[in-house]
Amino acid sequence: xxxxxxxxxxxxxxxxxxxxxxxxxxxxxxxxxxxxxxxxxxxxxxxxxxxxxxxxxxxxxxxxxxxxxxxxxxxxxxxxxxxxxxxxxxxxxxxxxxxxxxxxxxxxxxxxxxxxxxxxxxxxxxxxxxxxxxxxxxxxxxxxxxxxxxxxxxxxxxxxxxxxxxxxxxxxxxxxxxxxxxxxxxxxxxxxxxxxxxxxxxxxxxxxxxxxxxxxxxxxxxxxxxxxxxxxxxxxxxxxxxxxxxxxxxxxxxxxxxxxxxxxxxxxxxxxxxxxxxxxxxxxxxxxxxxxxxxxxxxxxxxxxxxxxxxxxxxxxxxxxxxxxxxxxxxxxxxxxxxxxxxxxxxxxxxxxxxxxxxxxxxxxxxxxxxxxxxxxxxxxxxxxxxxxxxxxxxxxxxxxxxxxxxxxxxxxxxxxxxxxxxxxxxxxxxxxxxxxxxxxxxxxxxxxxxxxxxxxxxxxxxxxxxxxxxxxxxxxxxxxxxxxxxxxxxxxxxxxxxxxxxxxxxxxxxxxxxxxxxxxxxxxxxxxxxxxxxxxxxxxxxxxxxxxxxxxxxxxxxxxxxxxxxxxxxxxxxxxxxxxxxxxxxxxxxxxxxxxxxxxxxxxxxxxxxxxxxxxxxxxxxxxxxxxxxxxxxxxxxxxxxxxxxxxxxxxxxxxxxxxxxxxxxxxxxxxxxxxxxxxxxxxxxxxxxxxxxxxxxxxxxxxxxxxxxxxxxxxxxxxxxxxxxxxxxxxxxxxxxxxxxxxxxxxxxxxxxxxxxxxxxxxxxxxxxxxxxxxxxxxxxxxxxxxxxxxxxxxxxxxxxxxxxxxxxxxxxxxxxxxxxxxxxxxxxxxxxxxxxxxxxxxxxxxxxxxxxxxxxxxxxxxxxxxxxxxxxxxxxxxxxxxxxxxxxxxxxxxxxxxxxxxxxxxxxxxxxxxxxxx
Ligand SMILES: *[C@@H]1O[C@H](CO)[C@@H](O)[C@H](O)[C@H]1NC(C)=O
Ligand SMILES: *[C@@H]1O[C@H](CO)[C@@H](O)[C@H](O)[C@H]1NC(C)=O
Ligand SMILES: *[C@@H]1O[C@H](CO)[C@@H](O)[C@H](O)[C@H]1NC(C)=O
Ligand SMILES: *[C@@H]1O[C@H](CO)[C@@H](O)[C@H](O)[C@H]1NC(C)=O
Ligand SMILES: *[C@@H]1O[C@H](CO)[C@@H](O)[C@H](O)[C@H]1NC(C)=O
Ligand SMILES: *[C@@H]1O[C@H](CO)[C@@H](O)[C@H](O)[C@H]1NC(C)=O
Numbered sequence: 001x002x003x004x005x006x007x008x009x010x011x012x013x014x015x016x017x018x019x020x021x022x023x024x025x026x027x028x029x030x031x032x033x034x035x036x037x038x039x040x041x042x043x044x045x046x047x048x049x050x051x052x053x054x055x056x057x058x059x060x061x062x063x064x065x066x067x068x069x070x071x072x073x074x075x076x077x078x079x080x081x082x083x084x085x086x087x088x089x090x091x092x093x094x095x096x097x098x099x100x101x102x103x104x105x106x107x108x109x110x111x112x113x114x115x116x117x118x119x120x121x122x123x124x125x126x127x128x129x130x131x132x133x134x135x136x137x138x139x140x141x142x143x144x145x146x147x148x149x150x151x152x153x154x155x156x157x158x159x160x161x162x163x164x165x166x167x168x169x170x171x172x173x174x175x176x177x178x179x180x181x182x183x184x185x186x187x188x189x190x191x192x193x194x195x196x197x198x199x200x201x202x203x204x205x206x207x208x209x210x211x212x213x214x215x216x217x218x219x220x221x222x223x224x225x226x227x228x229x230x231x232x233x234x235x236x237x238x239x240x241x242x243x244x245x246x247x248x249x250x251x252x253x254x255x256x257x258x259x260x261x262x263x264x265x266x267x268x269x270x271x272x273x274x275x276x277x278x279x280x281x282x283x284x285x286x287x288x289x290x291x292x293x294x295x296x297x298x299x300x301x302x303x304x305x306x307x308x309x310x311x312x313x314x315x316x317x318x319x320x321x322x323x324x325x326x327x328x329x330x331x332x333x334x335x336x337x338x339x340x341x342x343x344x345x346x347x348x349x350x351x352x353x354x355x356x357x358x359x360x361x362x363x364x365x366x367x368x369x370x371x372x373x374x375x376x377x378x379x380x381x382x383x384x385x386x387x388x389x390x391x392x393x394x395x396x397x398x399x400x401x402x403x404x405x406x407x408x409x410x411x412x413x414x415x416x417x418x419x420x421x422x423x424x425x426x427x428x429x430x431x432x433x434x435x436x437x438x439x440x441x442x443x444x445x446x447x448x449x450x451x452x453x454x455x456x457x458x459x460x461x462x463x464x465x466x467x468x469x470x471x472x473x474x475x476x477x478x479x480x481x482x483x484x485x486x487x488x489x490x491x492x493x494x495x496x497x498x499x500x501x502x503x504x505x506x507x508x509x510x511x512x513x514x515x516x517x518x519x520x521x522x523x524x525x526x527x528x529x530x531x532x533x534x535x536x537x538x539x540x541x542x543x544x545x546x547x548x549x550x551x552x553x554x555x556x557x558x559x560x561x562x563x564x565x566x567x568x569x570x571x572x573x574x575x576x577x578x579x580x581x582x583x584x585x586x587x588x589x590x591x592x593x594x595x596x597x598x599x600x601x602x603x604x605x606x607x608x609x610x611x612x613x614x615x616x617x618x619x620x621x622x623x624x625x626x627x628x629x630x631x632x633x634x635x636x637x638x639x640x641x642x643x644x645x646x647x648x649x650x651x652x653x654x655x656x657x658x659x660x661x662x663x664x665x666x667x668x669x670x671x672x673x674x675x676x677x678x679x680x681x682x683x684x685x686x687x688x689x690x691x692x693x694x695x696x697x698x699x700x701x702x703x704x705x706x707x708x709x710x711x712x713x714x715x716x717x718x719x720x721x722x723x724x725x726x727x728x729x730x731x732x733x734x735x736x737x738x739x740x741x742x743x744x745x746x747x748x749x750x751x752x753x754x755x756x757x758x759x760x761x762x763x764x765x766x767x768x769x770x771x772x773x774x775x776x777x778x779x780x781x782x783x784x785x786x787x788x789x790x791x792x793x794x795x796x797x798x799x800x801x802x803x804x805x806x807x808x809x810x811x812x813x814x815x816x817x818x819x820x821x822x823x824x825x826x827x828x829x830x831x832x833x834x835x836x837x838x839x840x841x842x843x844x845x846x847x848x849x850x851x852x853x854x855x856x857x858x859x860x861x862x863x864x865x866x867x868x869x870x871x872x873x874x875x876x877x878x879x880x881x882x883x884x885x886x887x888x889x890x891x892x893x894x895x896x897x898x899x900x901x902x903x904x905x906x907x908x909x910x911x912x913x914x915x916x917x918x919x920x921x
Pocket of ligand 4: 693749751752753754
């Protein structure tokens with residue numbers, strides 16, 4: 001045995017050549033256009049230390065440009081060596097297909113000595129950043145989150161950048177009720193509370209602006225709707241990436257958001273009306289080409305050169321050279337001041353313009369899905385382009401261009417269009433008389449909604465959007481705008497290869513590369529691919545888009561109606577139920593597929609923001625699946641589960657918004673002193689009290705808290721020692737329980753971060769309580785990563801407690817009885833749990849148990865089995881509203897758990913599948 005493991009260890013060392021440079025490539029195709037990017041890289045334990053490692057990046061060809069690289073550490077191994085790094089590179093002139101990043105053991109040079117093009121000036125009044133291509137200023141107080149944007153030639157192309165918010169105090173329930181004049185309409189604008197800038201700015205500067213929306217003109221309203229704006233500025237870049245987050249802290253019955261936007265003034269003084277250009281985005285790089293005062297199509301021709309200059313966005317020849325029949329009559333040609341693009345549905349946008357307020361709007365032929373990047377500016381003065389990532393997917397969105405004929409034009413990007421019906425965050429039903437736990441539990445039996453009065457609140461949910469700004473010295477060719485618009489939905493990202501990520505173990509050791517070495521594993525790979533493509537298609541077929549909804553998927557299908565159960569209690573929005581987030585991210589890690597990354601990224605941006613609470617008593621808790629993302633009364637850590645955000649956090653180079661979500665999760669343990677997740681089913685009479693020990697589950701609850709603590713420890717965040725203490729204390733507590741994880745519940749003391757036996761078994765005699773849900777919200781991933789992180793330092797007995805849980809969940813009644821003096825009862829989700837069996841088999845090197853894992857994977861009551869069709873069918877014609885691909889045998893619970901079981905079984909006991917007597921190819 002000993003000899004064998006020695007040789008295995010040696011072979012493993014030979015396999016993993018960590019010394020050389022790391023090959024990285026673009027996610028998907030190499031982009032044609034690049035404005036600076038940030039990316040993350042993993043490193044094996046024990047190789048590099050923060051203070052004596054220098055990172056460099058190089059292209060492949062021998063005349064590759066020298067690329068400046070800013071590097072920072074996002075995660076550490078237990079021994080203090082580097083686990084994950086973040087890196088930023090500036091825009092590239094020539095874009096190569098792949099690059100190499102080298103880590104060498106030498107003290108990093110002082111970042112300020114670097115080849116930076118960035119100048120950051122931080123004063124009492126504000127911060128300004130000069131990228132070399134533009135300068136942007138950020139006042140530290142007032143209403144303008146951006147003072148001005150100036151090009152390197154000194155042209156101010158944007159100023160007075162503000163957030164705007166419109167609300168109304170009620171909604172007319174029908175057209176008749178619009179005669180009711182008691183509805184108040186309010187206007188708000190950004191009010192700055194805090195502005196800060198990153199300290200290392202050699203390639204990338206990050207300016208963070210925090211504030212709230214402040215009422216305009218009416219004094220009697222508190223500031224509300226907090227925002228965080230993160231401006232990412234790269235050396236030598238003429239573009240700005242802005243990550244915009246809002247938090248809902250209003251009352252859903254009184255604070256209806258009717259418009260939410262970002263607005264800039266664009267100076268146009270001195271630019272002739274006919275040289276002021278409006279570029280509004282259509283479909284697939286299409287653009288509307290207009291000037292405030294059009295001189296084409298007139299009865300008299302100013303001259304071909306004049307017309308083509310205007311169309312192309314160039315300054316026209318001097319008006320003195322035009323045909324005089326036109327130049328003498330310019331005053332009779334209307335100036336169009338205002339343009340409005342409204343994407344109120346994912347299927348179509350409308351366009352209109354008017355000469356000025358008080359005059360009629362004229363429709364402009366429009367299209368389906370606007371790319372969302374617009375421009376306003378002048379041929380000689382230059383201008384500003386503003387765009388929103390996933391513009392049509394986040395409907396109702398819009399773009400307004402106004403005052404194009406004034407000395408300052410204005411461009412407003414609407415994250416929520418004022419042309420749409422108000423954002424309605426009220427509950428979708430009136431409570432149905434569900435005023436006792438008994439009735440609520442009975443209702444759960446029919447609609448599967450876990451309702452409770454007062455719990456269906458959006459107070460504390462958030463939404464994050466990504467905005468793109470670009471400064472131009474002159475009106476750009478529409479081809480240039482089209483190129484930029486192509487990348488706002490899928491900004492170029494660099495990634496390491498799956499094999500390298502796997503070998504570092506920094507993203508866990510429970511997944512492996514796709515395995516097509518034998519017919520059985522090939523079938524499983526095909527099934528995984530099918531599931532991923534199926535969900536991608538369902539998003540489109542069922543229009544899972546919208547301001548709040550985009551990114552989420554649904555829980556269960558309704559075969560009769562050929563639709564997902566969007567209107568049925570606990571079957572509608574999925575809210576991370578049974579970990580689809582883990583499935584899509586792990587599937588990305590092993591395949592490196594761009595489509596999977598983008599899908600998982602949108603899911604993470606949704607589930608991390610909309611499905612969880614960021615302020616208030618429930619900060620750190622998320623909401624169970626439901627018809628509205630916040631409707632259900634089950635508020636739990638299992639939905640906030642930081643493990644769901646972890647892969648994106650590290651792969652993105654430490655996305656600062658997601659980092660903030662990970663910090664918020666650290667306070668989730670406090671909520672147990674206020675809200676008992678098991679209040680409706682608890683039989684022991686226990687009630688929570690802040691600061692007092694709480695009984696919580698060793699599965700869903702501990703897994704969520706432990707993941708957050710481990711990430712904080714890895715990041716060496718400000719609270720990492722507290723996190724490590726709580727993690728160690730609770731893990732020791734679990735290890736000391738007579739039945740370990742099988743105990744099901746423990747008493748957690750928040751004051752000292754320890755875990756005692758549960759109230760039902762204070763003397764630790766050995767309670768047996770196993771739930772099918774315990775290990776399907778990240779517990780296996782978290783424990784596996786945790787045990788590796790700790791290595792020899794893991795609390796005594798933790799590994800064996802986990803291996804016992806892994807073995808006995810799917811063991812026979814007899815085995816359970818023999819080990820625990822009790823059987824676990826009839827447990828579901830056997831397929832998903834086959835990965836626990838596989839984990840045991842791998843760690844105990846036991847072929848018999850490996851075979852059991854494959855049996856559980858293939859033969860089970862509630863998983864996706866090989867005899868299912870594994871194809872979808874088209875339903876069309878009058879049977880459905882719009883044609884859909886349908887696979888009614890799929891539920892998201894099963895898809896997610898099938899995916900995780902398949903990925904992890906192949907990684908842990910893949911060799912045993914060929915020998916297994918179960919499964920077919
Ligand atoms: C790096 O060195 C500095 C200065 O000696 C020290 O303060 C810092 O803690 C070190 N960082 C790490 C991660 O070791
Ligand atoms: C008018 O609107 C207010 C505010 O939404 C509401 O309270 C009131 O009931 C409405 N009155 C009528 C007659 O609809
Ligand atoms: C156009 O030509 C006139 C007459 O030659 C001249 O006065 C004026 O400055 C020119 N305008 C521009 C913008 O060059
Ligand atoms: C932690 O707190 C609990 C509850 O107050 C207490 O019972 C336990 O003894 C404490 N443990 C340690 C190690 O202080
Ligand atoms: C493997 O596990 C089975 C089932 O628990 C057990 O009977 C057997 O002894 C184990 N084999 C080895 C080699 O440990
Ligand atoms: C429905 O789909 C089937 C199979 O793809 C196709 O043959 C048929 O023409 C479609 N019918 C309609 C009404 O689109």
